[in-house]
Amino acid sequence: MKSKLFDYVERDNLVFHLSGVTKLICFICLTFSVMFSYDIRVILSVMILSLIFFKVSGLEWKQIKLMVIYVIVFLLINFVLTFIFSPQYGVEIYGTKHEIYRFNSRYTITLEQLLYQITKLTKYASVVPLGLIFLLTTNPSELAASMNRIGLNYKAAYALSLTLRYFPDLIRNYQDISLAQQSRGLDLSKKEKLGVRIKNIMNICVPLIFSTLDRIELISNAMDLRGFGKHKKRTWYASKRLKRQDYIAILIAVFVLVGSICISVFINRSRFYNPFI
Known part of the structure; x- marks a missing residue:
């Protein structure tokens, strides 16, 4: 689940x-x-x-x-x-x-x-x-808009919004990589020794880190192409x-x-x- x-x-x-x-x-x-x-x-x-x-x-x-x-x-x-x-x-x-x-x-x-x-x-x-x-x-989008409305720079507010949005994705990516590695024989159960389990978890973390870096680069390029940060102020779709x-x-x-x-x-x-x- x-x-x-x-x-x-x-x-x-x-x-x-x-x-x-x-x-x-x-x-x-x-x-x-x-x-x-x-x-x-x-x-x-x-x-x-x-x-x-x-x-x-x-x-x-x-x-x-x-x-x-x-x-x-x-x-x-x-x-x-x-x-x-x-x-x-x-x-x-x-x-x-x-x-x-x-x-x-x-x-x-x-x-x-x-x-x-x-x-x-x-x-x-x-x-x-x-x-x-x-x-x-x-x-998260409304949170960014709210923090910007009380004086926080919209770049920092948007960065926080992206961070909160990425937590669930990060957890899902970890679970997907973990299941894929276990299907290839990686054992994370209690049957293995603690040291072996830690080593196996590291085998999951390495591809997770690289996939995270790829995602960060993708989002950064998409924001640059759309001119994010060009102006000092911005409007918000999710503001209430x-x-x-x-x-x-x-x-x-x-x-x-x-x-x-x-x-x-x-x-x-x-x-x-x-x-x-």
């Missing part, structure tokens, strides 16, 4: 009807509100909001499966390494120490360290649905006008961002929420 990772599939729902500019602004505002604050209440609120929009978007599991697995592995490794290298950082931040279990004088599990690490984990986890919604519900639903979504995102900053500055008097005082 062909991978659907990074594939854009049009659907008839609220999230897909929003303009690319709207989704870009919402993504920036909500991401910054999470990154700025270490208040777990704010972060969980943004996470719940992003999960609701993720559910409304109707994205399929096969589109995000591989990415979610990588994110979970990254979060677990980050959680463990944070404790290994900074086991008392939570104590330093919150200024108190409530021990739960002591391994030795250096490694002690405390409520403060758990709160810090769980907050840090939820920060990363809450951004993932936002990124997936933004990437998988925005037409902002509608009422776009303004409402932007207002919600800005409200969340302002609320996050106000809670940190005026209520917590710090980026960190301290329930131990």
